[in-house]
Amino acid sequence: RRDLLELQCLRPDEIQTLLDTAQTLKDLTGGGRNKLSLLSGKTCANLFFENSTRTRSSFSLAAKRLGADTLEFSSAGSSVAKGETFVDTAKTIQAMGVDWVVTRHNTPGTPQLLARELDCSVLNAGDGAHEHPTQGLLDMLTIRQHRGGLEGLTVALVGDIAHSRTARSNLWGLKKMGAHVIVCGPPTLVSPRWAEIGFEVAHSLDEILPRCDVLNLLRIQFERQQARYFPSVHEYAALYAMNADRMRRAKQDILIMAPGPINRGVEITPEVADGPHSVILEQVTNGIAVRMAALWLLAGAADRQGSRHGESEN
Numbered sequence: 001r002r003d004l005l006e007l008q009c010l011r012p013d014e015i016q017t018l019l020d021t022a023q024t025l026k027d028l029t030g031g032g033r034n035k036l037s038l039l040s041g042k043t044c045a046n047l048f049f050e051n052s053t054r055t056r057s058s059f060s061l062a063a064k065r066l067g068a069d070t071l072e073f074s075s076a077g078s079s080v081a082k083g084e085t086f087v088d089t090a091k092t093i094q095a096m097g098v099d100w101v102v103t104r105h106n107t108p109g110t111p112q113l114l115a116r117e118l119d120c121s122v123l124n125a126g127d128g129a130h131e132h133p134t135q136g137l138l139d140m141l142t143i144r145q146h147r148g149g150l151e152g153l154t155v156a157l158v159g160d161i162a163h164s165r166t167a168r169s170n171l172w173g174l175k176k177m178g179a180h181v182i183v184c185g186p187p188t189l190v191s192p193r194w195a196e197i198g199f200e201v202a203h204s205l206d207e208i209l210p211r212c213d214v215l216n217l218l219r220i221q222f223e224r225q226q227a228r229y230f231p232s233v234h235e236y237a238a239l240y241a242m243n244a245d246r247m248r249r250a251k252q253d254i255l256i257m258a259p260g261p262i263n264r265g266v267e268i269t270p271e272v273a274d275g276p277h278s279v280i281l282e283q284v285t286n287g288i289a290v291r292m293a294a295l296w297l298l299a300g301a302a303d304r305q306g307s308r309h310g311e312s313e314n
């Protein structure tokens with residue numbers, strides 16, 4: 001493969017290779033802090049049409065840690081304001097000589113569109129509520145580091161499943177790697193269709209809590225709510241926030257995760273977010289490792305395949 005668009009289409013061995021490579025590169029770079037020159041001479045373009053702190057910064061650092069150059073593009077302040085289209089913008093950036101385009105957009109399917117239009121590799125950094133594959137990978141890497149593997153673990157994704165691309169990438173990735181996945185939240189934010197395709201659906205966090213090895217607490221995406229949010233923030237926190245009381249009823253070695261950013265006091269209280277079971281900042285660190293692995297593996301695939309549209313084959 002030369003693109004990373006979603007985890008739903010990856011085979012378990014491909015996910016395993018990404019995770020193994022991420023761990024190797026993390027170790028080789030001293031936890032992602034030192035530089036290698038594996039990708040020197042190559043350029044990574046970040047095309048972000050939505051805000052980001054973690055994903056954008058860590059893609060940029062990942063490329064630099066492997067010796068590549070980076071090109072940062074934000075739609076704000078660009079010629080998009082003059083009417084330039086998404087595809088024309090991407091082709092313009094590609095014409096500057098880039099090897100990877102990392103894209104984030106609020107419309108599902110935009111990375112797939114670019115993968116058809118561009119010759120370079122395309123990496124999905126989040127497309128609407130569809131997928132966020134590197135987030136799913138870094139979450140799995142973090143769990144694996146603490147538990148030694150993923151098979152047989154019970155992992156609950158709690159909260160705003162309806163609007164969460166992170167949830168989808170976790171769902172597909174964890175299922176392929178043999179974990180038991182529960183989607184938990186109010187019926188307004190958790191569709192029953194997840195049960196039809198093999199996931200456990202729960203509406204009571206208190207009922208499932210004692211058997212969970214990992215909780216991944218998803219942010220309520222207020223910016224994507226179409227109508228007045230229901231239940232209210234106050235009701236949501238009472239039913240689903242991970243707090244000190246719920247921690248007392250959880251497994252003693254439970255891992256508390258969140259993709260970030262977090263709404264403190266809504267999905268998670270500060271004493272849990274900053275407590276000994278929280279691996280939220282480890283997830284951020286692992287984002288560099290996973291993105292180094294994705295860039296490195298896709299560069300190898302692209303070099304083997306040549307131009308996607310065949311221009312350089314002769």
Ligand code: CP
Pocket residue numbers: 051052053054055056126132135259260261
């Ligand atoms: N988890 C995540 O995608 O964070 P950012 O929006 O800050 O990139």
